[in-house]
Amino acid sequence: MTDDRESILSRVRGALAPLHERAPLPAYDSEIAVLRSLLAGRDLAELLAERMRRVNGLALTSPAAVVAHLRAGGHRHGYCDPALWPELAPHFADGFTVETRFDRTRVDEYAFGITRAAGAIAESGTIILKDRTTSSRLGALAPWVHIAVVSRADIFGDVTQAVAALGEDRNVVWCTGPSKTADVEGILIEGVHGPGEQIALIVP
Amino acid sequence: MKGQAIDRFAATLPAETRASVYQSTKATHEKRTRLLFDQFADPDRLRALAGEIKQHAIENLDTYLPQAEARLRANGAQVHWAGTAEAACAHVLRIMRDRGATKMVKAKTMVSEEIELADYLGRHGIEALETDLGEFIIQIDHDHPSHIVRPIIHKNRREIATSFEREGLGAYNDDPATITRRARHHLRHKYLAADVGLTGANFLSAESGRIALVTNEGNSRFSVAATRCHIVLVGIEKIVPRDRDLGLLLNLLGRSATAQDLTVYTEFISGPRDPAQPDGPEEMHVIFVDNGRTEVLAGECREILRCIRCGACLNVCPIYRQASGHAYRSVYPGPVGAVLSPLLLKENFPQKADLPKASSLCGACHEVCPVNIPIPDLLLRLRARAKEENVPSPGTPPMGPWALLASQPTAWRAALVAGRALNVLPTRLIPVPALQAWTASRELPGWRGGEFRRWLKARRRPAPPAR
Amino acid sequence: MLNRERTPLTGRRVQLMATCLCDAFYDDVAAATVEVLEHAGVEVAFPEGQTCCGQPAFNGGDWPASRRVVRHTVRTFAGEDPVVVPSGSCAAMLFHGAVLEFEREPDAPAVEALGRRTWELADYLVNGLGVRAWPGRYPARVALHRSCHSRGSDSVAAALTLLRSIAGLEVVEFGEPEQCCGFGGTFAVTFPHLSGAMGQLKLDHVRAAAPDVYVSADMSCLMHLGGLAAREGRPIRTLHLSQVLRDALRGGEAKP
Numbered sequence A: 001m002t003d004d005r006e007s008i009l010s011r012v013r014g015a016l017a018p019l020h021e022r023a024p025l026p027a028y029d030s031e032i033a034v035l036r037s038l039l040a041g042r043d044l045a046e047l048l049a050e051r052m053r054r055v056n057g058l059a060l061t062s063p064a065a066v067v068a069h070l071r072a073g074g075h076r077h078g079y080c081d082p083a084l085w086p087e088l089a090p091h092f093a094d095g096f097t098v099e100t101r102f103d104r105t106r107v108d109e110y111a112f113g114i115t116r117a118a119g120a121i122a123e124s125g126t127i128i129l130k131d132r133t134t135s136s137r138l139g140a141l142a143p144w145v146h147i148a149v150v151s152r153a154d155i156f157g158d159v160t161q162a163v164a165a166l167g168e169d170r171n172v173v174w175c176t177g178p179s180k181t182a183d184v185e186g187i188l189i190e191g192v193h194g195p196g197e198q199i200a201l202i203v204p
Numbered sequence B: 001m002k003g004q005a006i007d008r009f010a011a012t013l014p015a016e017t018r019a020s021v022y023q024s025t026k027a028t029h030e031k032r033t034r035l036l037f038d039q040f041a042d043p044d045r046l047r048a049l050a051g052e053i054k055q056h057a058i059e060n061l062d063t064y065l066p067q068a069e070a071r072l073r074a075n076g077a078q079v080h081w082a083g084t085a086e087a088a089c090a091h092v093l094r095i096m097r098d099r100g101a102t103k104m105v106k107a108k109t110m111v112s113e114e115i116e117l118a119d120y121l122g123r124h125g126i127e128a129l130e131t132d133l134g135e136f137i138i139q140i141d142h143d144h145p146s147h148i149v150r151p152i153i154h155k156n157r158r159e160i161a162t163s164f165e166r167e168g169l170g171a172y173n174d175d176p177a178t179i180t181r182r183a184r185h186h187l188r189h190k191y192l193a194a195d196v197g198l199t200g201a202n203f204l205s206a207e208s209g210r211i212a213l214v215t216n217e218g219n220s221r222f223s224v225a226a227t228r229c230h231i232v233l234v235g236i237e238k239i240v241p242r243d244r245d246l247g248l249l250l251n252l253l254g255r256s257a258t259a260q261d262l263t264v265y266t267e268f269i270s271g272p273r274d275p276a277q278p279d280g281p282e283e284m285h286v287i288f289v290d291n292g293r294t295e296v297l298a299g300e301c302r303e304i305l306r307c308i309r310c311g312a313c314l315n316v317c318p319i320y321r322q323a324s325g326h327a328y329r330s331v332y333p334g335p336v337g338a339v340l341s342p343l344l345l346k347e348n349f350p351q352k353a354d355l356p357k358a359s360s361l362c363g364a365c366h367e368v369c370p371v372n373i374p375i376p377d378l379l380l381r382l383r384a385r386a387k388e389e390n391v392p393s394p395g396t397p398p399m400g401p402w403a404l405l406a407s408q409p410t411a412w413r414a415a416l417v418a419g420r421a422l423n424v425l426p427t428r429l430i431p432v433p434a435l436q437a438w439t440a441s442r443e444l445p446g447w448r449g450g451e452f453r454r455w456l457k458a459r460r461r462p463a464p465p466a467r
Numbered sequence C: 001m002l003n004r005e006r007t008p009l010t011g012r013r014v015q016l017m018a019t020c021l022c023d024a025f026y027d028d029v030a031a032a033t034v035e036v037l038e039h040a041g042v043e044v045a046f047p048e049g050q051t052c053c054g055q056p057a058f059n060g061g062d063w064p065a066s067r068r069v070v071r072h073t074v075r076t077f078a079g080e081d082p083v084v085v086p087s088g089s090c091a092a093m094l095f096h097g098a099v100l101e102f103e104r105e106p107d108a109p110a111v112e113a114l115g116r117r118t119w120e121l122a123d124y125l126v127n128g129l130g131v132r133a134w135p136g137r138y139p140a141r142v143a144l145h146r147s148c149h150s151r152g153s154d155s156v157a158a159a160l161t162l163l164r165s166i167a168g169l170e171v172v173e174f175g176e177p178e179q180c181c182g183f184g185g186t187f188a189v190t191f192p193h194l195s196g197a198m199g200q201l202k203l204d205h206v207r208a209a210a211p212d213v214y215v216s217a218d219m220s221c222l223m224h225l226g227g228l229a230a231r232e233g234r235p236i237r238t239l240h241l242s243q244v245l246r247d248a249l250r251g252g253e254a255k256p
């Protein structure tokens, strides 16, 4: 199979050759896009909770609150990261079925998924998932409710900081609220392909 | 056919379609503006900066493309280069055949629409299923998107419900929540059964080889969570120098497109899944697509390559609001499309040379563009090119005679006096098409040619002569 | 977006570019401009050879024809004195459009120089001369049309500064003020449906605010909107900014 690498690059060079000078890369302070007045003096976990509410997400601070929320929603069957389960299991009383391996052939059976988040962004109400910290991409995506366990210390203030911390992971995803669409007549509907409820469990 | 195609199209657009396109573009534009100006002291500064970064990137593609390629390779991705639409489609087909793959799930990508990938794969026996809700509906209806962010902005819920019923997705129900729920259940099994997930890329960082990809529905995330092979189609102009530039651009993209601080899912992908991760592609292919972009880069409208496909220029455009997207006969409608679509046609430019004329040059597009593209200037350049290439333009008054008159003061003054005929002759008897077009819907003011000059002369205190 | 370099003002002499539209239809606007400038202590010259700024052909894509007219304009408005135009659109043609179409022409510097000393009327008064308050009286509710060529320039703010300072004058707001009226030069005749539909939207918003007068720094927009409204049999009263300024000096104008 022939590849057009050389022809494309030579067309690029040809196109750019007549330019007397190339546009310079502007120097700028990333601070320019930071919502500094929003962040000033705020506790990041509190701000995260506030900003998550703004995008119809929810931040909770105790496993008991998560369990109560799931029970109230009738979500009894779920997936949990095997590394998190030992600590969480005591909070899940009878009536819950929790699996620590996500079986894709039974995708419809999982009503919730609990995975570890690599961090969060307070400014935008965002949860950060990375391949190395998320036990299952599908487990965090397919169930109706996604609960991401975020350590306080991993909460970034703003988007700029989170970009700087993308790191070496080959797959990072930022989730800002539940999956949504406004395709049909501009009406907001949540839970299109991903979770209809995006929850952060903020832990110390 | 008389008149301009876009004008005719707009005149025959159903009132209901026009009303819904108008309302939703206006609402999105107003939300976008409120958000940006509430949050930032000077959003225009951000737009200018983002424009400079992208301009720098496209003017240094010769450096950045090989750099991104090397990083992607180092991360375990395979990189392919496609000069044309056909080459890009052929790359995809070959990758699939090499794996014995027959089923693809597609996230929304403008490039795949531009190269008509789904049709191509269909002809070669491969199912390429659209997963964005709007695009899915377009696909089952054999329709075309009419907006780059809101593909079915031209459809109402009743039409969608009818299509779903026809496709066996449940009894007629036009409740948007029900429609969405049904699509959710239908599509998730398609993801899980697919061999390949195809996405676009909103940005490609040369520094890290990361592609940044945004969706609200999570369909691209599902495509790369459920399948074993990820193919990325990326226009070569999507490159940005560094990861930190992604921060600024993402901040602007969500706000400009849908008035969100960030789009719900923002993915950064620089290679196949981590070995510790059970889900997702073990193979990643990135196809760099040219398909006319290097020609655009060589021309005087290269600024359009900064575009980040946010749709803000469509939402604010008074022409788009009246005519809707199909009027532009192209994957890229609205102001950005009026520039990009004819350019991407290369030597077939004349086929869409009418698009740049469908503008009052009001400049609203420039004012909202997150990368500050001077769209009106580019429209003007393309008008000049159309004239140079002698592309016929119905209804455009000839300017040669006027220019002759306007460069000869004596003749000009005589014409000012002669124009008084307009006040006595019925305009319908004057065979000037522009006059006819004007007076078809508007009164013409009374002709007072030369009156000002007489007034000035008659004053006691005559104006001093110019030096 | 049309921010630009400007030659600093020195004296109080200007050359008036009356615009082809005023030359042909709106003599009173040009006359009012003269009186307003003179009231501001400015000596006004009127180069007789002037015709048009070249914009119709520029927008129509016939740049060779447009350049022919621009060259004539450059010759006509020679010298150092600033050029003042009662039109944001013609001013923008000279400081922006003409510069674009002369990019590759040897005489581009002369065109750019003209652009640097060209001012829209309100911009000249407020930002050039430093006028902050306009004397006189004009008892009326006035809506200001933001013409698209003043988008991103200082003209809208300047016009508002002047209008708001006039005794008795109330500036009224209306919906979607930043939306185009649909004139667009040849666009109005080449795309009559779109142009008309845009004009209707504008008229709806303006009528809803029920101003006594609809005022603009550009007669072209008013010609289109006024023409549409008149054809419908529901005329709106339109005036150029210069007419309001002049009439304010005369204590306002009796309402029709």
Ligand code: SF4
Pocket (backbone or CB within 6 Å): B306, B307, B308, B309, B310, B311, B312, B313, B314, B335, B336, B365, B368, B369, B370, B371, B372, B373
């Ligand atoms: S041209 Fe600018 S406003 Fe229009 S879609 Fe592209 S980035 Fe957005």
